[in-house]
Amino acid sequence: MIKQIFDTKPEAIQKLGTGYYNIHLNIEEVQVEQINEETEESEIVTKWQCNVIRVHDASYSTIVNELIRREYTVDKELALQRQREIKTEEFQEYFDYCEECKRTVREALEIPASSDPTDPTVQYKLNELTETINILIGNEE
Numbered sequence: 001m002i003k004q005i006f007d008t009k010p011e012a013i014q015k016l017g018t019g020y021y022n023i024h025l026n027i028e029e030v031q032v033e034q035i036n037e038e039t040e041e042s043e044i045v046t047k048w049q050c051n052v053i054r055v056h057d058a059s060y061s062t063i064v065n066e067l068i069r070r071e072y073t074v075d076k077e078l079a080l081q082r083q084r085e086i087k088t089e090e091f092q093e094y095f096d097y098c099e100e101c102k103r104t105v106r107e108a109l110e111i112p113a114s115s116d117p118t119d120p121t122v123q124y125k126l127n128e129l130t131e132t133i134n135i136l137i138g139n140e141e
Contacts, residue, residue: 005032006048012108013058021058024050025067025108060105067101 009029014022027050036043053070055062072080072094084091106113 002052003049004052005030006050009048010050012110015058016054020054020056023053023055023058023063023105023108025053025104026051027108060109060111063105063109064098064101067105068098071097 010024010027012024012027014024016022027048030047030049031044032047033042033044035041053063053066055066068077077094080087080091080094103113105111
């Protein structure tokens with residue numbers, strides 16, 4: 001996953017002109033030392049740092065799947081599922097990773113933990129959020 005630094009706080013979902021989306025996860029404010037171009041002196045400035053992934057649609061399941069695929073191939077997942085009774089520790093690591101991916105995406109997309117992210121109402125809200133962001137940044141299609 002690519003970690004990037006931004007001058008302003010990025011939105012969770014950024015629609016690109018190519019039909020893809022950048023998803024910004026684990027957004028956090030950081031203090032960075034940089035050189036002031038005018039005075040040529042070092043100064044501390046506030047920036048925003050986050051992990052960025054690119055997906056073809058901004059649905060909860062697509063984003064979670066993309067995160068899981070970065071760590072586990074389909075073949076590796078199937079092998080872990082077949083051997084879950086034998087490799088219990090390895091399976092638990094995989095399971096915990098998947099749950100962490102889901103938690104991260106829920107947090108980034110502001111989906112309450114008590115709701116089903118595949119529910120059409122939640123998907124509608126995600127689509128509405130994406131449209132609002134695109135209007136605000138001038139990326140309307």
